[in-house]
Amino acid sequence: DFAEPVFPRQPDRVAIVTGGTDGIGYCTAKHLARLGMHVVIAGNNEARAEEAVGRIRAETLSSTVEFLYCDLASMSSIRQFVQKFKMKNIPLHVLVNNAGVMMVPQRETEDGFEEHFGLNYLGHFLLTNLLLDTLRASGSPGCSARVVTVSSATHYVGQLDLEDLQGSGCYSPHAAYAQSKLALVLFTYRLQRLLAAQGSPVTANVVDPGVVDTDLYRHVFWGTRLVKRALGWLLFKTPDEGAWTSVYAAVAPELEGVGGRYLYNEKETKSLKVTYDQKLQQQLWTKSCQMTGIAEGSP
Numbered sequence: 203d204f205a206e207p208v209f210p211r212q213p214d215r216v217a218i219v220t221g222g223t224d225g226i227g228y229c230t231a232k233h234l235a236r237l238g239m240h241v242v243i244a245g246n247n248e249a250r251a252e253e254a255v256g257r258i259r260a261e262t263l264s265s266t267v268e269f270l271y272c273d274l275a276s277m278s279s280i281r282q283f284v285q286k287f288k289m290k291n292i293p294l295h296v297l298v299n300n301a302g303v304m305m306v307p308q309r310e311t312e313d314g315f316e317e318h319f320g321l322n323y324l325g326h327f328l329l330t331n332l333l334l335d336t337l338r339a340s341g342s343p344g345c346s347a348r349v350v351t352v353s354s355a356t357h358y359v360g361q362l363d364l365e366d367l368q369g370s371g372c373y374s375p376h377a378a379y380a381q382s383k384l385a386l387v388l389f390t391y392r393l394q395r396l397l398a399a400q401g402s403p404v405t406a407n408v409v410d411p412g413v414v415d416t417d418l419y420r421h422v423f424w425g426t427r428l429v430k431r432a433l434g435w436l437l438f439k440t441p442d443e444g445a446w447t448s449v450y451a452a453v454a455p456e457l458e459g460v461g462g463r464y465l466y467n468e469k470e471t472k473s474l475k476v477t478y479d480q481k482l483q484q485q486l487w488t489k490s491c492q493m494t495g496i497a498e499g500s501p
């Protein structure tokens with residue numbers, strides 16, 4: 203049976219969890235709140251948010267859990283979110299890039315990007331870059347701020363086509379999801395290298411939560427969903443279990459100062475070979491800067 207790991211309390215520390223209204227993100231937000239963190243849930247589902255915040259407050263007896271609207275499928279919404287967060291004048295010690303969609307039909311974000319690529323990857327690329335100054339100012343040597351990005355084992359079958367990042371040639375919802383999760387791994391490794399080169403007290407790791415029973419599967423073939431419903435208890439982790447690798451990356455003392463890792467079940471694991479290709483990491487970074495209007499010199 204699953205034994206809940208024990209982590210040190212995190213008073214006076216602040217976390218943002220994207221997609222913290224449901225599934226793995228909700229459980230991540232709950233566990234961080236339970237450890238004493240001030241948690242800001244970033245999401246686009248206001249109705250769910252009220253309920254999520256209420257439940258976490260009741261369960262953890264923490265009053266420092268709040269919701270701030272952020273639609274990751276809209277660059278202007280992301281910019282507004284960051285502006286509102288910065289107006290609070292509070293530090294930021296942990297950013298959990300968790301929100302995501304899977305196998306949605308071919309659709310576009312507000313800015314005209316294919317939805318998996320635009321929301322799962324580019325949205326978090328922009329959000330992280332806009333929050334880096336706050337993360338840098340909030341970390342200190344021996345007590346780094348941390349960026350935790352949620353990828354997936356699906357990245358192992360992903361392919362990154364720099365010439366067709368929008369999958370416009372021949373759209374496959376599975377390939378589009380896999381590519382977005384592969385891009386998040388490449389992003390994390392490059393981010394970590396840039397942060398380390400600057401001596402910034404910020405680390406970046408990427409996590410795989412495992413196969414977790416959440417609503418993420420709502421767009422999957424109905425037959426597969428039926429099997430999931432029948433055998434889910436056997437094959438799937440609960441959202442609470444699925445959240446542990448994110449929580450581990452966010453707070454585990456043994457990861458202080460450690461970045462650039464792909465973590466699965468609280469352990470370092472190798473990601474797909476191509477993710478270690480520094481040229482590809484750099485090319486994707488440059489393209490992403492252009493697509494989001496971030497200056498290439500940063501972070």
Ligand SMILES: NC(=O)c1ccc[n+]([C@@H]2O[C@H](COP(=O)([O-])OP(=O)(O)OC[C@H]3O[C@@H](n4cnc5c(N)ncnc54)[C@H](O)[C@@H]3O)[C@@H](O)[C@H]2O)c1
Nearest residue numbers: 221224225226246273274275300301302354413414416418
């Ligand atoms: N469930 C799994 O088996 C599994 C496996 C590997 C990786 N993951 C990853 O874990 C993460 C969490 O997924 P989950 O399984 O908890 O699914 P979920 O569908 O329960 O949660 C996804 C969250 O993302 C949010 N979200 C969706 N669109 C958004 C938008 N436009 N703006 C802001 N927030 C938005 C949703 O509101 C929700 O809170 C995802 O990144 C997913 O790819 C899940």
